[in-house]
Amino acid sequence: MSEDVILELISSNILYLLAAALIILVIFKGIKIVPQSEKYVIERFGRLHSVLGPGINFIVPFLDVARHKISILERQLPNATQDAITKDNVLVQIDTSVFYRILEPEKTVYRIREVDGAIATTVAGIVRAEIGKMDLDEVQSNRAQLISRIQESVESAVDDWGIEVTRAEILDVNLDQATRDAMLQQLNAERARRAQVTEAEGQKRAVELQADAELYAAEQSAKARRVQADAEAYATEVVARAIKDNGLEAAQYQVALKQVEALNALGHGDGKQTIVLPANALEAFGDAFKMLKGGRA
Numbered sequence: 001m002s003e004d005v006i007l008e009l010i011s012s013n014i015l016y017l018l019a020a021a022l023i024i025l026v027i028f029k030g031i032k033i034v035p036q037s038e039k040y041v042i043e044r045f046g047r048l049h050s051v052l053g054p055g056i057n058f059i060v061p062f063l064d065v066a067r068h069k070i071s072i073l074e075r076q077l078p079n080a081t082q083d084a085i086t087k088d089n090v091l092v093q094i095d096t097s098v099f100y101r102i103l104e105p106e107k108t109v110y111r112i113r114e115v116d117g118a119i120a121t122t123v124a125g126i127v128r129a130e131i132g133k134m135d136l137d138e139v140q141s142n143r144a145q146l147i148s149r150i151q152e153s154v155e156s157a158v159d160d161w162g163i164e165v166t167r168a169e170i171l172d173v174n175l176d177q178a179t180r181d182a183m184l185q186q187l188n189a190e191r192a193r194r195a196q197v198t199e200a201e202g203q204k205r206a207v208e209l210q211a212d213a214e215l216y217a218a219e220q221s222a223k224a225r226r227v228q229a230d231a232e233a234y235a236t237e238v239v240a241r242a243i244k245d246n247g248l249e250a251a252q253y254q255v256a257l258k259q260v261e262a263l264n265a266l267g268h269g270d271g272k273q274t275i276v277l278p279a280n281a282l283e284a285f286g287d288a289f290k291m292l293k294g295g296r297a
Contacts, residue, residue, distance in 0.1 A: 029061035039105045041068035051106055070105035082124045084131035093174040094127050104162030112161050126153045
């Protein structure tokens with residue numbers, strides 16, 4: 001087929017070709033395939049018309065324009081450092097990190113120009129305000145509570161921008177060298193105080209235990225004396241009953257027996273003893289011997 005024939009066919013069917021090209025262009029312009037991680041903001045005659053979600057969407061060709069393609073993935077702001085003054089007038093440097101994602105792209109597009117800068121400025125102001133309500137010790141010990149309060153305040157501030165703050169983190173709390181030295185001295189003093197308190201409590205406990213031991217010993221001694229007194233009372237009662245039943249001779253017999261045992265013990269002592277006896281000792285000994293002999297008889 002020659003070139004003249006081809007040109008003749010094209011010229012004779014030019015309208016059909018233009019109509020087919022227009023149809024293809026209309027179809028291409030009227031179909032929008034939105035990725036899962038994005039949303040499209042559609043404008044019609046320069047005004048907001050709709051927001052397209054992920055998947056296949058149909059729009060009016062040449063009238064509707066996808067003016068903004070917004071990612072809905074979670075984003076992280078660059079780590080920021082800001083100075084703040086605590087309630088007890090201590091200067092600290094706070095390192096923060098914020099994560100957020102866009103939920104309503106139409107608000108983000110038409111209500112704020114630079115969302116990252118706006119969020120960073122908002123976070124810095126809220127951090128300074130929250131730090132100013134707390135002492136340094138509270139900032140160090142209640143970091144989780146502080147983070148929660150900062151996140152709630154940031155969420156409330158950026159709600160009109162169609163943004164959700166998913167996380168707000170305080171990475172570090174830095175102090176100047178003078179403050180660190182003062183805190184170290186305070187820490188050492190507190191450790192010394194605790195050591196003294198522990199030692200004093202130990203001494204107090206030792207005294208209490210010693211007192212308890214002495215009290216226990218006194219109680220046991222009193223019990224022993226009471227038992228001994230009961231035994232002596234019982235023995236006296238037995239002797240009294242024996243005297244009552246057997247007469248005075250039984251008592252004299254016991255006295256004589258004790259005298260003989262005492263003299264026998266003196267005679268068996270170690271070394272040489274000089275024993276001084278009363279004048280009637282021999283007579284008493286003889287009487288005891290007679291009573292013993294008589295008792296056996």
